Amino acid sequence: MTHSTSVSDHPAELSGVLAEFAAEAAYEKLPQPAVDGAKKSLLDTLGVILAASGTEPAARAAVDVVRDAGGQPQATVLGHGFRTSAVMAAFANGAMAHCLNFDDQTPWGQHSATSIIPAALAVVERQGGISGKDLIAAVAVGQDLFTRLRRHVGWRQDWNLSSVIGVLAATATAGRLLNLPPDRLAHAFSFGAIQSGGFMDMVSGPGSELGGMYAGFSAKGGVLAALLAQRGAKGTDTLFEGKNGFFATYFGGSYDREKILDNLGGEYYGAATLYKPWAAVGTAHSHIHATLEAMARHGLNSDDIQELRVYAGDCHEGLCAPLDARRAPATLMDARFSLPFLVAMAAVHGDLKAGDLTQAALKDDRVLKLARKVVTVSDPALDWKDELPSGRVEIVTRDGRRVEQSGEDTPGSATRPLAWTDINAKFADCAALAAVPPSPEQIVATQRAAADLESADDAAHLIRSLTDTPNGH
Incomplete structure (x- = not known):
């Protein structure tokens, strides 16, 4: 340089x-x-x-x-x-x-x-x-x-x-x-x-x-x-x-x-630019994906897991330490930065939707029980050099099997980017969670306003489509 x-x-x-x-x-x-x-x-x-x-x-x-x-x-x-x-x-x-x-x-x-x-x-x-x-x-x-x-x-x-x-x-x-x-x-x-x-x-x-x-x-x-x-x-x-x-x-x-x-x-x-399918820190997404893929491929559920090993490079280590605190995050903010909790939650629920991380989720016994089984393994091969590295997990089952899975082709990554249809669906899901939720008509109007933005004489139309009532008042 x-x-x-x-x-x-x-x-x-x-x-x-x-x-x-x-x-x-x-x-x-x-x-x-x-x-x-x-x-x-x-x-x-x-x-x-x-x-x-x-x-x-x-x-x-x-x-x-x-x-x-x-x-x-x-x-x-x-x-x-x-x-x-x-x-x-x-x-x-x-x-x-x-x-x-x-x-x-x-x-x-x-x-x-x-x-x-x-x-x-x-x-x-x-x-x-x-x-x-x-x-x-x-x-x-x-x-x-x-x-x-x-x-x-x-x-x-x-x-x-x-x-x-x-x-x-x-x-x-x-x-x-x-x-x-x-x-x-x-x-x-x-x-x-x-x-x-x-x-x-x-x-x-x-x-x-x-x-x-x-x-x-x-x-x-x-x-x-x-x-x-x-x-x-x-x-x-x-x-x-x-x-x-x-x-x-x-x-x-x-x-x-x-x-x-x-x-x-x-x-x-x-x-x-890449867009996220899960409401969590981006450096955790490939581990979430690897966990979901491993469980789907091998027909596992969370009760089958004896130990869940997450391989961590330098960019992941901060999401795993201190390990006990990361296994049981105290706040929603901490949960989104907790690799052990995130992979455990994904494993238990089979997904990680925008509305899943709630105050109640922080006390979910099934998730907390599995998070205590998550251990981290240092792996310098996953250190952050240029592009974000793909994570890797290993699941040890209660019947003695060992299942490994890498997180390549994570949804939302450069090799598997979200399309317009995905972003429209994400927008609708997110809008429904607002403190003052827009109507279904307003959601559709905003999606159209974004897609056709180059035709707008006043770009503030993008905000008005979200905040105005259908008759314009």
Whole structure:
């Protein structure tokens, strides 16, 4: 990985190059897969926010704080039926977008949509008259920038990239929707970067609600950064590559400028976005799939299991320790980050649906009994290098059999991605869990609005289809 500490080595500082790309991106220049990726992420994220509004206690504090703060009614807090300022709506919706861990991810890990989509929707509602094509282009820009940075910085699994980089992606999206010129958008990146942060323990540390709420801060930060730049606030000219800049501070100066910029504006990485079938941390999905496959192939039920061994690389170990706490998580947030509990729950119920993880589920004796039989086996072959590795399980049955299964071709993975029909079904399931559930007619209208977004003169139609009654009132 190359590394730069001097702007003079390059014709332009990276912040200026990326700002020009974001400001000038147009729908007409997007490859069709990038268009589809943006639209899918919009619908998927809307659904996940709605589900969180009615099922996850960790999101309630964020929504309550925003409700109490009031503010100009510029944008909608989804699932709760009230409006507030664009900045605070982005915060509340962002907090809900990730707290179920049901949001999309890149094939290389981390989550962009939870920062990008709440920021985009807040700006779209605040401004009014932004076309569906412009919303698609802005989301595609944010997705692409997020992935380019995520893949080509010297990450040591220390910083939480979803929030450190997510706020910059949200800034690019919000800035594009505000029609900021390149120089203003470059300044906006500085105000986004000053809000970057997030340590890895906040993602999976037991007993914490930080891992669910962090996207609220990066979504809010993106809107705030873009609005500050729109008002003329000035940032630094050496944001990314300066001696004391972003790359030096977060990654010890380790980044690959050439790869970050490779085919910029030609290839949009949002096209590779992956969507989850299960409301749990993405690094657990292949183990969940392996468990379900092993049981189906060998006709097993949970009572047949004497021991369930999960093979863990470095990215899985945090989901397994401390083992006793992971076997019996105290909160829903912890449950979604607990590999022993998740595989046990999947084994007992034969699936892991959005509405399955409830307070009652945490006390399910059958699941807790099986979770106590889950043991972890360290396997460096499953360490995280680039793309997320596939997990592996071994089941020892009560009659002495040993059944092994790898988690390749996991639903929602790059080799088995969810299609539009899957995302539509997921959206309908999620919407039904909302604190204020939309009607069946509103659900269908929102699905259609997302699919046909490029034809909308005002992209806020996507939100109105979800919140308006059928007669428009």
